[in-house]
Amino acid sequence: MEKLRNLQIFPTKDDREFEQLCLALWKRILGDPNAQLNGRKGQGQHGVDLFGRRDGTLDWVGVQCKVRAGLTLTESDVKTDVEEANGFNPQLSELVFATTAPRDQKLQTFARTLTEQNIRNGSFGVSISFWDDIELELGKESNLDICRRFYQDFFVNYENLGIAVSRILKVSVGVGSTLDTTYDLLLGKTPSPRANSYSGIDYWKGSYFIANWFERRIDLFPLPVYASDLEQVFRAKRDAYIISKWLNTIESIDDLIYGEADNEHVAYISQDEWREFVRSVNETENRGPGEEEDGR
Secondary structure, eight states: OEEOOSOOOOOOOOHHHHHHHHHHHHHHHHTOTTOEEOSOTTSOOTTOSEEEEGGGSSOEEEEEEEOOTTOOOOHHHHHHHHHHHTTOSSOOSEEEEEESSOOOHHHHHHHHHHHHHHHHTTOOEEEEEOHHHHHHHHTSGGGHHHHHHHOGGGOEEHHHHTOOEEEEEEEEEEETTEEEEEEEEEEEEOOOOOTTOOTTTSTTTTOEEEEETTTTEEEEEOSSOOGGGGTTTOSSHHHHHHHHHHHHHOSOHHHHHHSOOOSEEEEEEOHHHHHHHHHHHHHHHTOOGGGGGGGO
């Protein structure tokens, strides 16, 4: 499992490398695997470095790549390439400036003004993807393969290093509308075993674990999880039951561990569920009717 979280990606200063990055990224953005670079060095490009069709339509989109190391993109840069792009054949529906320059409000306004003028004249729209925007695109889960290709050193391969990843969560539990207990929990997973690995060696891999910070208790658990799987973690059987039900409602525990979801959660059962839980505990432990309230 490889993850890129909250890291600043520095733009390349190499024109060719930036073109290749933009080509890979705009193939994904346009939904056009056949997007390609426009000609070769020395040939007239009509203000377009790469082109493709948006989502299988006949709307041709041109991208002009601008490396600006420590500098900003200028209105003159944009205006010159917009004028040249009018000669691109077939006519563009949109021209995008992809640049390593930081986001600039004045240039955004200028691009909107050009778009309005062009559309009134039956021409293409103009937009600017600054490095801030490109960095956001590279950080998306769907584009991590592209980011890994161009920024391999930013990634940590947890499987190779044998690192377990975990997350601290605050979970409040209770019955009905009353929340009476709050836990600080460590929820995590060990790296998944590799294909064709020997299970005797990798028995610990791909395991989920949960730790109760306050009581200093920890244990592994399977999916789906049952209350009995968590009784080593929570002294209160009721809370082991509630937490197990909560874990089973989570669509993807991996996303909860690795993702950017909230760190505070609420888990509760209804009064009817509580009574049924007490009854089942009493039956299991052969307790008398007068001891029902000891189910917690």
